Amino acid sequence: MKIGIIVHSITNNTYSVAQKLHDKLIETGHNAEIQRVSMVGGDRPEGKNIELENPPDVSSYDALIFGGPVHAFSLAPAMKMYMEQMGSLQDKKVALFVTKGLRFEWTGGTRAIGQMKKICQSKGAIVMGTGIVVWNKQHDKKIAEVAQKFSNLF
Numbered sequence: 484m485k486i487g488i489i490v491h492s493i494t495n496n497t498y499s500v501a502q503k504l505h506d507k508l509i510e511t512g513h514n515a516e517i518q519r520v521s522m523v524g525g526d527r528p529e530g531k532n533i534e535l536e537n538p539p540d541v542s543s544y545d546a547l548i549f550g551g552p553v554h555a556f557s558l559a560p561a562m563k564m565y566m567e568q569m570g571s572l573q574d575k576k577v578a579l580f581v582t583k584g585l586r587f588e589w590t591g592g593t594r595a596i597g598q599m600k601k602i603c604q605s606k607g608a609i610v611m612g613t614g615i616v617v618w619n620k621q622h623d624k625k626i627a628e629v630a631q632k633f634s635n636l637f
């Protein structure tokens with residue numbers, strides 16, 4: 484199964500989770516690759532005048548993992564824009580994760596996952612699992628848990 488890990492990341496927290504997921508998926512016998520959602524002119528947190536640079540194509544993957552940071556209690560604008568614009572996910576299995584700075588999952592994490600879920604389902608995907616990684620002392624443990632969980636989904 485070819486799995487695409489598609490992430491947007493400004494300070495590389497989300498990207499580093501993607502790398503760990505990638506390694507775990509390869510270790511468990513999957514074919515996985517990471518693609519970044521980037522903005523023309525460099526990644527930045529603003530939500531205005533976003534133009535995406537070579538947005539990743541979802542069509543060549545059997546399954547997908549989407550990841551992004553929480554910004555202002557929601558999914559980061561560039562990732563939301565990318566997901567709204569991406570092609571069909573009809574009958575593809577997907578998993579979703581976000582990274583965030585504030586301690587509790589409900590300070591944006593739950594909402595961002597809900598936004599991603601809604602977009603994926605509207606494009607025909609089957610959402611298999613989700614994860615929220617709070618960037619604190621415990622984040623390595625949480626990343627390992629999410630990697631373990633996701634490696635059993637596909």
Ligand SMILES: Cc1cc2nc3c(=O)[nH]c(=O)nc-3n(C[C@H](O)[C@H](O)[C@H](O)COP(=O)(O)O)c2cc1C
Pocket residue numbers: 491492493494495496497498528551552553554555556557582583584585586590591592618
């Ligand atoms: C503009 C901005 C808004 C943010 N808003 C939130 C927020 O509402 N809730 C939260 O938990 N973290 C928030 N954060 C923290 C980021 O979600 C966190 O640092 C994340 O891991 C960054 O991911 P990245 O390194 O992949 O860009 C915010 C960060 C920025 C830059």
